[in-house]
Each structure stands twice: as C-alpha cells, then as structure tokens.
Amino acid sequence: MYDEPDSFVYDAPLWRPPSEGDNLIIQATLGCSWNRCRFCSMYRAKRFQARPLFDVFADIDAWSKSWPEARRVFLADGDALTLPTDHLLAILERLAAAFPDLTRVSAYAQPGNLLRKTIPELALLRAGKLSLVYVGIESGSPGILKRIAKGVTQKQMIEALAKPQAAGIKVSATLVLGLGGKAFWQEHIDGSQAVVNASPPEFLSTLQLGVAPEVAADFAKAYPEGFEFQDDLGMLAEQERLIAGLAPKRPIIFRSNHASNALALAGNLPKDRDRLLAQLAQVKQGAQPLRASFLRGL
Numbered sequence: 001m002y003d004e005p006d007s008f009v010y011d012a013p014l015w016r017p018p019s020e021g022d023n024l025i026i027q028a029t030l031g032c033s034w035n036r037c038r039f040c041s042m043y044r045a046k047r048f049q050a051r052p053l054f055d056v057f058a059d060i061d062a063w064s065k066s067w068p069e070a071r072r073v074f075l076a077d078g079d080a081l082t083l084p085t086d087h088l089l090a091i092l093e094r095l096a097a098a099f100p101d102l103t104r105v106s107a108y109a110q111p112g113n114l115l116r117k118t119i120p121e122l123a124l125l126r127a128g129k130l131s132l133v134y135v136g137i138e139s140g141s142p143g144i145l146k147r148i149a150k151g152v153t154q155k156q157m158i159e160a161l162a163k164p165q166a167a168g169i170k171v172s173a174t175l176v177l178g179l180g181g182k183a184f185w186q187e188h189i190d191g192s193q194a195v196v197n198a199s200p201p202e203f204l205s206t207l208q209l210g211v212a213p214e215v216a217a218d219f220a221k222a223y224p225e226g227f228e229f230q231d232d233l234g235m236l237a238e239q240e241r242l243i244a245g246l247a248p249k250r251p252i253i254f255r256s257n258h259a260s261n262a263l264a265l266a267g268n269l270p271k272d273r274d275r276l277l278a279q280l281a282q283v284k285q286g287a288q289p290l291r292a293s294f295l296r297g298l
C-alpha cells in the first residue's frame with residue numbers, strides 16, 4: 001500500500017494498460033506524439049509535450065518517499081518511447097536510484113518510435129530496466145493501416161515489432177477487432193495474422209472497436225464509401241479466424257480480457273488453439289453468454 005505524495009496530481013487524462021493497474025505511473029510525456037490514428041480519441045484533447053526532466057525527476061523523488069518499495073513503473077503518456085534515448089536513460093537512472101527494488105519499467109511505444117531507435121539504443125534502454133513495451137498493431141492489413149493513418153506500412157510494423165525483441169525488450173501488442181467493419185473484416189484479420197506470424201510478440205491481446213463521438217468525423221474519413229460496424233457475431237468470427245490462422249514461430253500469451261471485448265479468452269498460442277476455438281464454437285451456439293453490453297467499456 002502507498003499514499004500519493006502530498007498534493008500530487010497527474011495531468012489528465014491518464015491512460016495505462018490494464019496490466020499496469022497496480023504499478024507506479026510516472027508521466028514522462030504528455031499526450032501522444034502521433035495523435036493521428038483516426039479511431040483513437042485517447043489524447044485528442046491533449047497537446048503533446050515531452051515533460052522537462054526537472055519535472056519528471058521531481059515526481060520520481062516525491063513518489064520515492066511515499067512508495068519506496070515500488071517494483072514496477074509504467075512511463076506514461078501515449079508514447080514515452082518517442083523521447084531521445086539519452087533523455088530516457090536519464091529517467092531510467094533516476095528511477096533505479098530512487099527505487100532499490102525496481103524490476104521493470106514499461107511504456108507505450110508506437111511503431112514509428114521503435115523504427116527510429118537503433119537496436120544498440122534499445123539494448124541500452126533494456127540495460128536500464130526498460131523491459132516491456134506496449135505496441136498497438138491495431139491491424140496488419142496494409143490497406144487498413146493506411147485508412148486509419150497508423151503512420152506505418154505492414155512491412156514497417158513487422159520491423160517495429162522485431163526491433164525491441166532483438167534488444168531483449170518484451171512486446172505486448174494489441175489488435176482492434178472490427179477495424180475493417182463488415183466489408184473488410186477478412187482482409188483485416190488475414191493481414192493481422194501475417195504481421196503476428198512474421199514478428200510474434202510475447203503477449204497479444206484483442207480489443208473491440210469503439211469510436212468515441214469526438215473522433216467519429218475523422219474515423220468516417222477512413223471509409224469514405226461508408227462503414228458498417230461489426231456486431232457481436234462478426235466480432236466472434238474475427239476472433240475465430242484470427243486464432244485459427246495464428247502460427248507464430250514461438251509461443252504467444254494471448255488474451256481478450258480487455259473490458260471492450262464481448263468474450264474474454266485466455267491461452268497460449270499455438271498450444272491452446274483448439275481449446276479456444278472450441279470455446280468460441282460453444283459461445284456461437286449459445287452455450288456460453290457474452291459479456292453484457294453495459295459491462296463493456298474502453
């Protein structure tokens with residue numbers, strides 16, 4: 001247990017992966033340096049900025065007094081990996097000095113951030129205890145990546161996923177079910193399989209598409225011909241096709257436990273593929289209920 005440092009306030013909104021819920025969060029940046037993905041509303045209201053080291057150090061020092069035994073730190077906001085390597089190394093050094101039990105530092109990284117770092121730079125960050133990055137693949141389809149303005153091609157996405165792993169940094173990646181709508185769902189899933197099979201992350205999870213009102217007009221530009229949202233059965237068909245076609249070169253820990261999902265699944269792929277497909281078949285036959293709509297969220 002810990003108490004927040006006196007009069008400490010995060011710069012809102014503050015997002016973090018569900019698995020970081022019990023960990024210390026330090027805001028190294030505010031907002032997202034890209035902030036252009038057409039479906040994403042997370043940081044639309046926030047202007048991107050790299051926080052001055054002085055301010056980040058002040059937060060670290062304050063937290064080190066109220067929570068000195070913290071073991072895991074998540075560097076917020078949207079893509080702390082956009083920071084220059086020496087800036088990140090300074091933060092990692094300060095964290096290591098402030099928290100003697102520190103075992104892991106993690107951060108969101110957009111693919112473009114990873115492409116701009118060299119493997120030796122990433123290895124330096126790994127030596128500083130940055131051992132996990134969260135990467136939104138969203139879709140592996142070349143056409144859908146372009147439509148949603150992800151900022152990278154399919155080939156670049158594969159390269160971006162491989163780079164941190166070559167430096168010993170684990171990757172936790174997400175796909176957004178429904179991103180191709182009813183018209184392009186097979187292309188969406190097949191492209192996503194191709195990316196994951198070519199560059200398997202350590203962890204893979206799926207979310208379900210939700211478009212917030214503030215980005216609805218921007219999202220509509222991705223599909224000028226019109227977009228029909230997938231219903232629950234469509235989402236299950238996507239999940240089924242995805243799991244059936246994943247043949248990673250090494251095991252992936254797979255989850256669909258994010259609150260946006262109609263169905264929570266968990267297993268290791270490819271080992272648990274048949275069990276997960278059997279579970280999906282049962283749900284489609286009505287033998288297992290889906291999560292109620294009012295319990296789903298972003």
Ligand code: SF4
Binds near residue numbers: 036037040041042136
């Ligand atoms: S999906 Fe990620 S990279 Fe894209 S705008 Fe949102 S936070 Fe930024």
